[in-house]
Amino acid sequence: MAHTSDTMPTARTDDVVVEDLLDESVIYDLKTNQAHSLNQTATLVWRHCDGHTTVAQMATLLAKELDVPAHEALVWMTLKRLSRVHLLTAPVTVPAASAPYSRRDAMRALGLAAVLPVIASIVVPHVAHAQSCVTDCSGEPNCSPCDPPDCNKLCCAGGCLPPGQAKSSCGC
């Protein structure tokens, strides 16, 4: 795995739907049915993951766009997050010297609280999940939400099961 300033990461383009929203973006991963929202910093890094832009160059670009000092650590932090949610074609390993940061470390060391990368994720609901929740699963299609008021379970073969069991038994 690449982990130097010359690293040129590449964003996934297969099986993703990207929606640009002002400075941010939302990316739907069709393989996992997860959706991720990227804040401005994460979006900028993501957009420059074109296989031709190095980490060092990204740091310079970020500095210009965000009006902050150039820090490769900020890029590595972002790449780590993008890698974690499988939005890069290959995983990246952050060099130990570049970014051993938790968010708190980053805020303390970089003083860049406002520009730290933020990626929020959800599992996009199965169609039945976006509907009403039932108390009785008999006669209900598999994967309908059940067990009000929390509705954290799914119908499976007439029973109301935790999501993990519903997934393995009924493919929810």
Added chain:
Amino acid sequence: MQKIDRLGWADGRSFIAYGLRVGIRANSPEVLDSLVPLLPPGWKPSRSPDVQQLYSLVVGGDSARPGVRRFNLLYANAARVARSMDLDQVLARFESDLRIFVGERAHRRGFVHAGVVGWRGRAIVIPGRSFSGKTTLVRALCERGATYYSDEFAVFDARGRVHPFPTPLGIRDEGETQSTKWPPEKLDARVGVQPLPVGLVAVTRFKEGARWRPRTLTAGPAALALLANTVPARWRPKVAMATLGRVAASALVLEGGRGEAAEMAGALLRRVSAAAGGR
């Protein structure tokens, strides 16, 4: 499907809703009439027998054999979707399944599980699943003069405007899981007719003792909050994302827990009024 076709049907009808052709048939003409109020708002009768979804309702009840009762059965095309001695349960299942079908496949509309009211020419959208308190909040807003659009779906067009879906409100008494249907007229509420641009999206859930102190969501998290409640999200992700993105980028989106609906309703209306310049 052939087995179902051979059962013998007393009557059937077809209709169009949101660009979709749906048929219903039953072994009892009377029960067919009871299905009509359960159809989506804006449905129109169709003469075409060619449909995309066919519901077949077998009314059970007493059999010729003494002491034997037959189940009521509901099929969606060839799949059985309900089986119960209680006909009302089967009818409720018909309504629910039909809404899923329409919500997932509607032409040129994106369905988000949400309550919606109109106020000062703008829509207030309250996304959320069942038991999140949407209907209670919609009711509180209507009691303060907001126009009723829906307590179940925000129906978005490609421009991000919300169209009315004014089904009866499903009101639940405290602690109950079953709801009672209230027509909007029972609240003395006006019912929306025109599509509205979204003025405010309130992402919230009732929590005992909570105060409404929301934070503003930026476009990305706002889009996720809507996507989490979008019916056709997996079926048509590109269309869903484009529509929701438009809404998320233009509307004020607030997130936070809430206590009593009355308090929050007032806060929401004041917020929209302020944004609209008090018009």
